[in-house]
Amino acid sequence: MWAAAALLLLLLLLLLPLARRCRRGVARLEPAGRAVLVTGCDSGFGHLLALRLHRLGFTVFAGCLCPGGDGARRLQREAAAGTGRLRVLRLDVTRARDVREAKEMVLSHLPERGFWGLVNNAGISTFGETGWLSMETYEKFADVNLLGSIRTTLEFLPLLRKYKGRIVFMSSIIAYFTLGNGIYSMTKAAIEKFCDALRLEMKKFGVQVCIIQPGNYARSTKIQPPVSAEEIWSELSEEEKAVYNKEYVQERANFFNSILSEGSTNGNEVVDAMVDALTSPAPKARYMVAKLKEKALVLVCALFPTVVMDSVLSYALSKVKLA
Numbered sequence: 001m002w003a004a005a006a007l008l009l010l011l012l013l014l015l016l017p018l019a020r021r022c023r024r025g026v027a028r029l030e031p032a033g034r035a036v037l038v039t040g041c042d043s044g045f046g047h048l049l050a051l052r053l054h055r056l057g058f059t060v061f062a063g064c065l066c067p068g069g070d071g072a073r074r075l076q077r078e079a080a081a082g083t084g085r086l087r088v089l090r091l092d093v094t095r096a097r098d099v100r101e102a103k104e105m106v107l108s109h110l111p112e113r114g115f116w117g118l119v120n121n122a123g124i125s126t127f128g129e130t131g132w133l134s135m136e137t138y139e140k141f142a143d144v145n146l147l148g149s150i151r152t153t154l155e156f157l158p159l160l161r162k163y164k165g166r167i168v169f170m171s172s173i174i175a176y177f178t179l180g181n182g183i184y185s186m187t188k189a190a191i192e193k194f195c196d197a198l199r200l201e202m203k204k205f206g207v208q209v210c211i212i213q214p215g216n217y218a219r220s221t222k223i224q225p226p227v228s229a230e231e232i233w234s235e236l237s238e239e240e241k242a243v244y245n246k247e248y249v250q251e252r253a254n255f256f257n258s259i260l261s262e263g264s265t266n267g268n269e270v271v272d273a274m275v276d277a278l279t280s281p282a283p284k285a286r287y288m289v290a291k292l293k294e295k296a297l298v299l300v301c302a303l304f305p306t307v308v309m310d311s312v313l314s315y316a317l318s319k320v321k322l323a
Contacts, residue, residue, distance in 0.1 A: 029279040031057035033113035037106060039063040039093055039152060040122030042071040044221030048271045049119065050075055054086040059111045063091030063102060093122050093148030099155045114163035117278045118156050120149035121170045125184045125224040127256050131240055133183055145187035150194060164206035168277045169195050171211045173290050176301040177309060180256045199285060210277035212270060215290025218260040220267030226260055229253035
């Protein structure tokens with residue numbers, strides 16, 4: 001088995017340069033006259049992507065949770081200075097009514113080449129061990145990060161099949177492992193499996209499905225602000241306070257905040273991958289945009305027994321003992 005795996009890996013390495021040459025040799029997509037809907041455009045990757053796609057010539061529908069917020073207003077200023085190809089709309093992906101109304105707007109302003117792309121970018125993140133979070137928090141995260149993407153995809157699937165378009169999902173390398181935000185990892189791992197099924201099913205319709213897997217870009221987005229140990233402690237139930245001590249919570253918070261502080265500020269690296277997924281004649285199924293050490297962690301997850309990764313992460317997470 002190991003010999004066969006090594007042979008397959010060698011073959012893939014030999015074919016990779018050829019595949020890259022083939023991708024470069026084919027003309028890229030012409031954006032003019034094609035519509036793309038992007039969710040989660042208030043800030044972060046979604047905001048940057050909406051601006052980039054508009055400047056490339058796409059007709060852009062930018063879904064914002066807060067249409068009166070700073071991010072939405074900046075997009076509206078861009079729209080006012082352009083040719084009417086960028087429209088900002090209220091879109092809470094947890095509300096079926098918002099999603100239906102988004103589709104109605106797209107249909108009423110569809111350009112000549114139709115609906116080309118759906119980018120499921122909207123998402124939320126938080127920090128906390130499993131028992132620290134309420135069931136309501138788990139439900140909210142599942143609704144936004146997982147069901148929200150599925151809800152939007154199902155609504156727009158007929159249009160995507162009709163125009164043989166693209167669906168892009170925002171995942172994360174955290175789908176492979178967790179460092180204090182298991183609730184976020186859970187939703188990203190689930191969306192990966194949804195995409196795997198959808199990608200295979202859509203091939204017969206000419207619809208391509210791509211997954212974006214960023215590494216640590218915490219400083220490029222507002223998805224995860226620094227965490228406060230005091231706030232975490234104050235929200236713990238009495239049962240959890242009987243198990244954990246303040247020093248432990250503080251150490252975990254410090255560790256997580258140190259990771260956030262190392263995040264890249266160049267969100268355009270991720271946007272580059274999203275644009276390629278929408279415009280390349282041969283897009284990748286997965287775009288991992290991460291540092292070398294982050295990719296190495298993913299590789300360890302994929303190739304080594306679980307006990308190895310558990311040992312690495314357990315050592316990294318905390319040396320503080322419980323009360």
